[in-house]
Amino acid sequence: MSDKALILNEIQGHLGFSKDADFARHLGVTPQTLSNWKSRGTFDINIVYTKCLFINPHWLITGEGQMLKNQLKNEYTPPENPRIDFVSDTEINTTPTPKTVKLSPKTGEKLSPTLSPTDENCKICDQKERVIQALEEVIKTQKMTILALRETMDHLGGDTKKQAG
Numbered sequence: 001m002s003d004k005a006l007i008l009n010e011i012q013g014h015l016g017f018s019k020d021a022d023f024a025r026h027l028g029v030t031p032q033t034l035s036n037w038k039s040r041g042t043f044d045i046n047i048v049y050t051k052c053l054f055i056n057p058h059w060l061i062t063g064e065g066q067m068l069k070n071q072l073k074n075e076y077t078p079p080e081n082p083r084i085d086f087v088s089d090t091e092i093n094t095t096p097t098p099k100t101v102k103l104s105p106k107t108g109e110k111l112s113p114t115l116s117p118t119d120e121n122c123k124i125c126d127q128k129e130r131v132i133q134a135l136e137e138v139i140k141t142q143k144m145t146i147l148a149l150r151e152t153m154d155h156l157g158g159d160t161k162k163q164a165g
Contacts, residue, residue, distance in 0.1 A: 003063045005038040010067060011052055027051050053145065057152045 008023075017023035024034040027047055037043040049060055059067045 004041045004043055007060065007063050008034070008038055008043060008048075011048070011055065014067065015052075049145075049149070057149045058155065061152060061156065 012020070012023040015023065015026065017026065020034050020038075021031045024031045027034065028051065029044075029047060045060060049055060049057060052060075054069055056066050056069050059065050
């Protein structure tokens with residue numbers, strides 16, 4: 001068995017997948033693709049790393065050192081699955097908005113309070129702003145991951161531009 005196949009098996013075991021099909025589904029590839037990777041001693045490092053952000057990139061590339069990032073000192077560990085929660089307008093926790101009070105033109109009695117159209121637009125803007133902030137955090141995490149992978153490649157003495165071409 002090749003080093004790359006051993007690396008895949010270690011990750012699969014760490015994640016608790018006893019069946020290759022389940023591990024392949026986690027990675028977002030077909031079971032045949034996973035089988036080919038193991039038999040050929042290779043894998044798509046981008047796919048494996050993006051689905052397993054807890055893995056030390058140096059270990060993933062070389063098989064040397066600690067498998068898990070949290071076993072290393074002074075290394076940034078991005079969240080495994082950044083969550084973006086979408087909420088309905090009723091779930092938005094904001095300060096109460098002023099309500100428009102309408103009076104009946106005939107009786108002058110107060111009608112049931114309603115939100116003005118601008119109040120509704122503010123809630124939508126607030127929700128969009130929260131989504132934008134969450135996506136910016138995901139982008140920041142991905143940039144840090146890319147930086148960590150580049151540093152690992154540089155540490156290994158490889159020129160990433162030459163290897164890619």
